[in-house]
Amino acid sequence: MSDTDKQSPFNDTIQSGLSRVKNIIAVASGKGGVGKSTLSVNLAVALKQTGATVGLMDADIYGPSQPGMLGSKDARPDISSGQLKPISKHGIDFISMGLLVSDDTPVIWRAPIAMKMIQQFIGAVTWGDLDYLLIDLPPGTGDVQLTLAQQASLTGAIIVTTPQQVALGVAHKGLRMFQQVNVPIVGIIENMSGFTCEHCGKSTAIFKEGGGKQMAESLSVPYLGAIPLDPAIMESAEEGIPIVTNGTETAAAKAFIGVAEKVKEYSEQIRQIILKHEPKKIQMSRDGNLQITWPDDHQSVFTPHNLRINCACASCIDENTGKKTLDVKQVPLDMKITGVNPVGRYGLAISFSDGHNTGIYILERMRELCECDICARNRKQDSFSI
Numbered sequence: 502m503s504d505t506d507k508q509s510p511f512n513d514t515i516q517s518g519l520s521r522v523k524n525i526i527a528v529a530s531g532k533g534g535v536g537k538s539t540l541s542v543n544l545a546v547a548l549k550q551t552g553a554t555v556g557l558m559d560a561d562i563y564g565p566s567q568p569g570m571l572g573s574k575d576a577r578p579d580i581s582s583g584q585l586k587p588i589s590k591h592g593i594d595f596i597s598m599g600l601l602v603s604d605d606t607p608v609i610w611r612a613p614i615a616m617k618m619i620q621q622f623i624g625a626v627t628w629g630d631l632d633y634l635l636i637d638l639p640p641g642t643g644d645v646q647l648t649l650a651q652q653a654s655l656t657g658a659i660i661v662t663t664p665q666q667v668a669l670g671v672a673h674k675g676l677r678m679f680q681q682v683n684v685p686i687v688g689i690i691e692n693m694s695g696f697t698c699e700h701c702g703k704s705t706a707i708f709k710e711g712g713g714k715q716m717a718e719s720l721s722v723p724y725l726g727a728i729p730l731d732p733a734i735m736e737s738a739e740e741g742i743p744i745v746t747n748g749t750e751t752a753a754a755k756a757f758i759g760v761a762e763k764v765k766e767y768s769e770q771i772r773q774i775i776l777k778h779e780p781k782k783i784q785m786s787r788d789g790n791l792q793i794t795w796p797d798d799h800q801s802v803f804t805p806h807n808l809r810i811n812c813a814c815a816s817c818i819d820e821n822t823g824k825k826t827l828d829v830k831q832v833p834l835d836m837k838i839t840g841v842n843p844v845g846r847y848g849l850a851i852s853f854s855d856g857h858n859t860g861i862y863i864l865e866r867m868r869e870l871c872e873c874d875i876c877a878r879n880r881k882q883d884s885f886s887i
């Protein structure tokens with residue numbers, strides 16, 4: 502990192518392609534087959550119908566199904582400008598790895614290659630002004646999902662589950678993964694919840710009902726609603742016409758619109774919290790300090806040594822006791838910052854000249870470490886008044 506006064510020390514292509522997107526929301530599930538892709542595409546169209554501008558990225562590199570669900574299997578994105586332009590279909594902009602590889606090419610990348618591909622894929626797409634970009638993640642809780650969670654500046658994540666116990670267990674695991682890396686949970690959707698017979702109108706809970714709601718309540722995260730088990734949802738997906746585009750009269754379409762309204766409400770709440778802490782400017786000063794300008798225009802200064810000794814990673818703090826395990830006396834006073842990178846929209850990963858690079862500094866808490874004269878004086882006064 503140079504010591505110039507540039508706007509941001511970040512050297513991150515991922516952020517640039519996404520800079521005009523207001524809310525980036527990952528749609529995730531602990532396991533495959535729970536309807537994550539079906540829900541992503543219908544939710545995208547439902548959000549569009551509520552007046553939002555919406556993009557959809559099919560990042561399910563191992564089984565990209567969005568081109569089929571949107572009836573665009575043969576479409577090819579424009580790459581003439583050296584960047585990937587999304588394709589417009591049913592009023593949403595979308596891109597899928599499935600548009601770049603032929604249908605019969607099995608995607609068998611190992612995790613490190615898959616991660617690299619996803620990073621490049623995200624960074625290479627030029628999205629326009631969008632209210633929402635939904636990212637349909639590959640199922641599971643491995644490194645690929647983790648990379649995306651940390652690098653795509655997510656507003657939050659939606660967890661899709663079906664009502665069976667086994668699905669709820671893995672959905673819980675997926676949810677914990679996001680919470681561990683501080684990505685807010687927009688909410689939980691229960692899919693395939695109850696089947697209504699088109700002949701007699703009787704509803705049967707084939708896979709049980711209500712598990713998603715219970716899980717949301719027990720974990721204190723929002724519940725976004727239930728989508729019924731409805732053959733018409735599957736048939737419309739196979740025809741490449743998401744059910745929501747066929748009108749909002751059916752129970753399934755109404756359910757999707759209801760979920761979309763909740764997604765809007767909860768993601769806006771999360772966005773407001775993010776905006777409260779998201780720096781206006783991050784830069785390195787010529788003398789090697791990190792400078793952050795906060796939304797209220799307060800300018801914080803952080804010296805490398807102070808940041809290093811306040812690292813809260815698992816090798817510097819005992820996770821059980823919360824006590825510092827780092828021997829502060831061993832930290833050289835002439836410590837330097839060697840790298841600063843954003844982690845989602847909530848933190849900074851900072852590397853130091855002693856090789857330490859596992860610390861993530863949560864923006865919400867960083868202000869407490871501000872070393873400017875005003876903050877230092879206030880802290881001193883607080884400690885006297887105790």
Ligand code: ADP
Nearest residue numbers: 533534535536537538539693729730731734735
């Ligand atoms: P995932 O992305 O989680 O692997 P998919 O979205 O591909 O799952 O869905 C798996 C299958 O289930 C597809 O055939 C899809 O059409 C069907 N499906 C998903 N949700 C529903 C639903 N609510 N009612 C009926 N079929 C559904």
